């Protein structure tokens with residue numbers, strides 16, 4: 001069991017997305033070569049859209065799309081057609097443009113008005129896909145994550161109950177400041193992955209990035225800090241603006 005952590009600082013957002021796309025292509029082909037398939041959990045928010053665009057265009061011929069299986073590390077509790085839907089963003093930016101079988105795409109069933117029930121249903125989908133025994137967590141080949149200006153990642157927000165969940169795979173997390181529920185992977189799932197990659201761009205993320213990588217505040221306050229694969233690789237793809245407060 002070993003953990004490696006790397007911080008890749010790129011000058012511009014475009015360079016960040018190109019470097020991340022290279023990493024996805026490498027990890028995907030390696031996974032298919034070793035295990036016959038590539039399981040990836042997509043990040044939401046706005047930052048990954050340009051990465052997904054790149055994968056569907058420049059990297060299109062370099063990826064084994066029919067052996068790739070798509071999940072989401074978190075989702076907003078809105079229908080898949082809603083402008084805030086992470087599924088919709090990924091579909092528009094990538095999934096609708098590539099030759100991936102619909103049966104390889106596993107979105108969160110957010111049309112279920114009951115967020116805890118939607119989370120439980122998604123957990124069952126993952127348990128079935130990964131043939132999990134009770135107490136086991138899925139081991140993704142790659143989990144993509146973003147980070148908010150408050151240090152949240154996936155939908156693991158500071159001081160929220162989901163941060164302390166250590167037996168469930170997926171939970172609904174009420175986020176008071178958003179007055180909304182989110183559906184999110186739990187930390188044990190994220191930290192069971194073979195590879196985790198953060199995409200962090202923009203000066204508004206600089207204080208939280210400093211806190212997550214160099215600060216001594218507890219992880220409860222900066223959840224991105226709690227991401228540490230127990231037997232895998234963690235890469236932070238950051239641009240110069242986001243890294244502007246890093247000292248080391």
Ligand code: 6PG
Nearest residue numbers: 044045046047146147148153154
């Ligand atoms: C979400 C995300 C969330 C996101 C951060 C950063 O559903 O919003 O999964 O964790 O990665 O909020 O969002 P931006 O990329 O839009 O800054």
